[in-house]
Amino acid sequence: MNDQVVKRKFFELMEKCSTEGPLPVFVNLNITNRCVRKCRYCGFPELPSSEMSAEEIDAFFTIIGDNVATVTLTGGEPGLRSDLGDIIANIRRRTQAFIKVDTSGYNLNSSLEALCEADSIQVSMDGPEPVHDDMRGNGSYACAVKAIEMLRSRGKDVVVNAVICRKTIPYQDDVLDYARSVGARYACNMMMQNRMTRHCPELGINQTEYVEYLEGLDKKRDRYRVAIPSSAIKYYCDWHRNSEIRTSRPCIANNNLIFVECSGRLHRCPYVIDADNPPLVQKDPIAGIASLSNACCSTCVPNLIAFGQLCRLEVDSVKEQIEDGDTLIRPFQLEFFNCGDEDKQG
Numbered sequence: 001m002n003d004q005v006v007k008r009k010f011f012e013l014m015e016k017c018s019t020e021g022p023l024p025v026f027v028n029l030n031i032t033n034r035c036v037r038k039c040r041y042c043g044f045p046e047l048p049s050s051e052m053s054a055e056e057i058d059a060f061f062t063i064i065g066d067n068v069a070t071v072t073l074t075g076g077e078p079g080l081r082s083d084l085g086d087i088i089a090n091i092r093r094r095t096q097a098f099i100k101v102d103t104s105g106y107n108l109n110s111s112l113e114a115l116c117e118a119d120s121i122q123v124s125m126d127g128p129e130p131v132h133d134d135m136r137g138n139g140s141y142a143c144a145v146k147a148i149e150m151l152r153s154r155g156k157d158v159v160v161n162a163v164i165c166r167k168t169i170p171y172q173d174d175v176l177d178y179a180r181s182v183g184a185r186y187a188c189n190m191m192m193q194n195r196m197t198r199h200c201p202e203l204g205i206n207q208t209e210y211v212e213y214l215e216g217l218d219k220k221r222d223r224y225r226v227a228i229p230s231s232a233i234k235y236y237c238d239w240h241r242n243s244e245i246r247t248s249r250p251c252i253a254n255n256n257l258i259f260v261e262c263s264g265r266l267h268r269c270p271y272v273i274d275a276d277n278p279p280l281v282q283k284d285p286i287a288g289i290a291s292l293s294n295a296c297c298s299t300c301v302p303n304l305i306a307f308g309q310l311c312r313l314e315v316d317s318v319k320e321q322i323e324d325g326d327t328l329i330r331p332f333q334l335e336f337f338n339c340g341d342e343d344k345q346g
Helices: 003-020 054-067 084-094 108-115 129-136 140-153 169-182 207-218 230-241 243-248 285-290 301-306 315-323 331-336
Strands: 026-030 070-074 098-103 120-124 157-164 185-190 257-260
Touching: 054 084, 070 084, 084 098, 084 108, 098 108, 108 140, 120 140, 129 140, 140 157, 140 169, 157 169, 169 185, 169 207, 185 207, 207 230
Parallel strands: 026 070, 026 257, 070 098, 098 120, 120 157, 157 185
Antiparallel strands: none
């Protein structure tokens, strides 16, 4: 994906959102709830397994394609879809979007070629083998390592992603060291003490602990390729400590983020599920997106970290930051809004 195309498309859509209202600039598409892993903090395999066909997904992107900058394919385990390659190819044909796939590395023999068609692949790794397997099931660490190393051997951009919880937080330097050893980037999600941890509440951490972890992570950029930009970490930490910021900044999900269940139901956010929301397969999905109720959470970590830096700033000011940079934005940097900063690798 040409970085200039991605950058130009992104700013065009951000400006369009400000004048025309909500658009699906960022599409988070769950293509399956199926998964063989037994992650202790995940309830997706318990959800209904109805899935849209590749043709239905293609029809959706045929209509909304001009309004999309980033597509993330999630699950469940996307690698279990035998038509994953077709789904990615169709999205590529209908949009100019940056395409990312989340995976545990399972079913790699069948999914490798499809994964290589994505712009970036995020592979889960919560800690060294005993920790990771304890969280996700025996053999899951070996699958993750195999996936990461095969994808890197193909020259693919890989993000090693850890779920930060009580069990895994002491072992993140091991994950960082491994990511550095294979030339991958590192990202993390917080396992908060909320409804997402209903299966294992004892593992959840609070936001103060996560802020402390992120601030420590930010100081390690001279040694590791941290995918979360420093400015986004600063924003999140300030947001956590400053009540005025929390009440004055609207959620990105109200303007340019859309979550699509594998069954085809639309939501503003994967963390705010409304069973009455309209299905995706309809004549006018843009109108369906505009009709969704606003997300109003005040504790949304994915919103604040992945999207927090850019979408709460004026587009013009962000343009200035990028234009002042010495390097072009690479596609994966745009995804995390890394505003021209060079990745650092020790």
